[in-house]
Amino acid sequence: MMSDQIISMVDIGIITLDKDLTITDCNNWIEFRCYQKKAEIINRNIIEAFPNLDKEWFKTNCRSVLKFGNYAFFSQKLHEYCIPLKVSGKFRKEFEYMQQNCTLAPIRDEKKKIIGFFLIINDVSDIIHYEKKLVRMANIDGLTGIHNRAFFDKRLKEEFTRHKRYSRIMCIILFDIDYFKKVNDSLGHQYGDFILKQLAKLVKERIRDIDIFARYGGEEYVLILPETDIKEGLIVAESIRSIIECHQFLSNGKYMPIKISLGISSINENSENPETLLKEADEALYLSKKNGRNMVSTIVSENKR
């Protein structure tokens, strides 16, 4: 049969099932990638053969296809995979099982009566791999390895909305390196880059996993501290200031003492939008600069009680 030759050759997985979800057949593609032999899965209930399918979403869609004759689509985004299958070589480190987009559709007899269904499996591991890589590239600052400005802007908006909605506390800290131009001018840009990277590393070690840390601009950094009030925020800011002041930034025999100025602001009932929160932190940072640098400042806005 021509269709048999095609089915055994195509670059998609095909499994056929009867109305009781018993596997009646599968193509070579499945056999090559499955952890079980073909003989071991044929004539077995698919949920028994692959217990990970013992889930409402799968059973609901099976019922729907049998009853309405529609197609069911299982996206990688929601389920990652339907059947645990081997991942091809280079993505093995990244995924435990092949990432799949799957389709479940009815099989009808000559009288158009539904007699079973078939599951089609598309391998999307490579697409997901590159998608993840792109997302990483779009969100990470190339030099320091921490988040970039675009990611920060997006997350600030999200965190702000979340904290406003549930009346929660939250702080942001904006800081920059004092006299950074002098560092570059006297010890070179390579040393300057070393400072930017080293500083990011030191701050990262000090903060929690839930905190969002990003490079805001040239030598400017920003931190979102969720579930943190201004008092706790000030402690964090002061400890970061002190860590940087005490650290010996030594690279290839070059050394220069590094200090930072910080500004902190916190969400309150009068905070209108993420921009005001950022503006208050920026004004506080300016205050630190004005009052002699290497310090933490906060502004008490007129609206605040």
Add this chain to the structure above:
Amino acid sequence: MAEKSMTNFNEMEKQILQEIMNIAFGSASGDLEDVIDVSIVLHVPEINILPIKQLPEYMKKSVELNESSTVIEEKFWGEFSGSAILVFPENLSSDLLSILSGQDSNSFDTSDADIMEKGILLEIGNILIGACIGKITELLKTVVTYTPPQASTGETEDFDHLLEDYQSENTAITLKTFFKFKEHNLQGNLIIITSHDSILWLKTALDSFLEAYR
């Protein structure tokens, strides 16, 4: 001109069409309860026959679209072919998402929440559309195949894009229904648009449907 008159429905045909839709949607809502395990009310569909070019205007007027709406579109083809467009007006609560998906909403990473919500709406939308189209085609004794559902937002460009595949000089039949999940605060609109070729086929299918009762 001759073409145009062929795609016009007389009163009798409109009534049969309405009747078929009533039966189809009635049985779809019953079966949906068995399938998704959530009670759902499907209202009697409102049938409109209008030129394609009036569709965007009609849709905007009859469906409350806003930026946070999620629009699920799925094409179906066979003797009866067209598009089904499902509009969920608002963001869904995480409780409802976990009921619909059978997954714990806490397992959703906040940064992925939008993607998860879209994925769940795609799956639930696919079943709703499948139920309605499935029942209509069953009554008209035909079978259709489907494209995977696509999700977009209620923004105008996104919505206009859905109609690009239809030629503007053709006629469209729109079936608009309002559905509501009983114990949950979720409702939406389903609009089915058929293509030109389907209308000609539909007229013959309506005739044979009526024939059975003569």
